[in-house]
Amino acid sequence: xxxxxxxxxxNSATDRTPLLPRMAAILLSALxxxxxxxxxxxxxxxxxxxxxxLLPSHETVTVQPEVxxxxxxxxxxxxxxxxxxxxxxEELISTFSxxxxxxxxxxxxxxxxxxSDVLENVTDKNIFETTPEGTPEPDIFDPTLPLTQxxxxxxxETKMDKQVRSGSRIYYPYPTGAMAVDLYKDGKQILKGQVxxxxxxxxxxxxxxxxxxxxxxxxxxxxxxxVVMTGTNxxxxxxxxxxxxxxxxxxxxxGKKVISLGGWIFVPLTSxxxxxxxxxxxxxxxxxxxxTSGDPTAVKWASAYYNATDLYWLSRIISAEAKGEPFAGQxxxxxxxxxxxxxxxxxxxxxxxxxDTKYGTQFSPVASGTIYNTPxxxxxxxxxxxxxxxxxxxxxxxxxxxxxxxxxxxxRTRPYIMTIGNHKFYG
Numbered sequence: 001x002x003x004x005x006x007x008x009x010x011n012s013a014t015d016r017t018p019l020l021p022r023m024a025a026i027l028l029s030a031l032x033x034x035x036x037x038x039x040x041x042x043x044x045x046x047x048x049x050x051x052x053x054l055l056p057s058h059e060t061v062t063v064q065p066e067v068x069x070x071x072x073x074x075x076x077x078x079x080x081x082x083x084x085x086x087x088x089x090e091e092l093i094s095t096f097s098x099x100x101x102x103x104x105x106x107x108x109x110x111x112x113x114x115x116s117d118v119l120e121n122v123t124d125k126n127i128f129e130t131t132p133e134g135t136p137e138p139d140i141f142d143p144t145l146p147l148t149q150x151x152x153x154x155x156x157e158t159k160m161d162k163q164v165r166s167g168s169r170i171y172y173p174y175p176t177g178a179m180a181v182d183l184y185k186d187g188k189q190i191l192k193g194q195v196x197x198x199x200x201x202x203x204x205x206x207x208x209x210x211x212x213x214x215x216x217x218x219x220x221x222x223x224x225x226x227v228v229m230t231g232t233n234x235x236x237x238x239x240x241x242x243x244x245x246x247x248x249x250x251x252x253x254x255g256k257k258v259i260s261l262g263g264w265i266f267v268p269l270t271s272x273x274x275x276x277x278x279x280x281x282x283x284x285x286x287x288x289x290x291x292t293s294g295d296p297t298a299v300k301w302a303s304a305y306y307n308a309t310d311l312y313w314l315s316r317i318i319s320a321e322a323k324g325e326p327f328a329g330q331x332x333x334x335x336x337x338x339x340x341x342x343x344x345x346x347x348x349x350x351x352x353x354x355x356d357t358k359y360g361t362q363f364s365p366v367a368s369g370t371i372y373n374t375p376x377x378x379x380x381x382x383x384x385x386x387x388x389x390x391x392x393x394x395x396x397x398x399x400x401x402x403x404x405x406x407x408x409x410x411x412r413t414r415p416y417i418m419t420i421g422n423h424k425f426y427g
Contacts, residue, residue, distance in 0.1 A: 152285055184289070202282055277296050
């Protein structure tokens with residue numbers, strides 16, 4: 001075989017090296033470069049592998065989303081749900097980024113850090129702080145603690161949980177939001193699981209409550225949802241929907257309507273305590289109440305309690321002025337009359353106030369003659385409520401109906417108090 005070496009012309013004026021030496025130099029360079037490139041290729045091929053984590057020398061490496069976090073971290077933090085935004089996931093991942101900056105090139109083999117070292121560097125200490133073992137839980141019933149919604153909820157949950165575990169809780173169909181209340185009579189708990197705070201008013205089952213204060217004959221009329229309890233010198237009538245109860249023919253205003261829960265009639269606790277001559281203290285926010293019982297037979301009857309003349313005229317002026325008005329509006333008219341009786345500006349009797357003509361006729365029914373009409377049953381009850389001492393305001397001494405009044409001087413000269421129905425009340 002015959003080889004022929006031809007001369008190759010080059011453009012470079014400086015390339016004058018003989019052919020054979022140049023070829024030798026090229027081969028020698030290849031032998032040096034290839035071994036040096038092998039580790040770099042191997043390193044590149046291992047980037048996608050999770051078996052051998054790479055540790056940076058001069059820069060911070062952020063763990064990518066596909067890299068698993070240590071199990072202990074996930075156990076404390078919880079795993080984000082798919083519904084949470086990606087930004088939250090990125091924030092969580094960046095929280096656990098490995099910040100290991102090395103100022104100098106490592107001289108030997110670099111080992112991956114132990115798990116405890118990783119946690120020491122990336123963990124927010126506040127996340128892992130817990131109450132030391134053996135530390136007693138705070139007393140949620142401590143009266144010195146400031147009341148918060150959370151504290152009240154804890155107290156309620158604790159009380160109801162104890163009642164359920166002890167098997168002493170009786171279940172009624174309480175409305176949503178009702179709270180269990182602990183009730184004590186002369187230091188002993190009564191009606192466990194049967195007393196509830198409903199809309200800010202403590203209610204008790206009227207029959208079960210009354211039975212704790214004496215023996216009663218009970219008559220319940222299902223059609224009208226009314227119960228009549230008769231005992232020694234004591235008669236209590238309660239009807240669902242009424243904002244009052246009748247005790248010995250007197251009217252005790254409840255402020256809230258009597259309700260029925262599962263066929264049982266419930267009445268505000270304060271009114272029932274008055275009915276059986278008992279004193280009660282309700283601790284707001286604690287959901288408990290304490291009763292000191294008296295003598296139920298000592299509750300006076302209406303004939304011995306009310307001044308007959310005051311009841312006669314007060315019921316008539318209420319009926320004449322506020323017939324057809326809401327029950328609270330009728331009470332308000334009676335409050336105006338009694339507030340005037342207590343004021344030095346007016347006569348000191350109910351009849352005197354009604355017929356007062358010092359500054360002209362004070363009440364139009366006196367001039368029209370309707371003051372002499374028989375009062376409605378509702379007006380009589382409202383008058384009794386007022387004579388029991390209940391008042392919507394002790395300051396209002398004037399009122400008028402803007403729709404029919406011939407003068408508006410009251411609205412222009414007197415301080416406004418409230419509006420009930422068609423009447424505006426002023427001080």
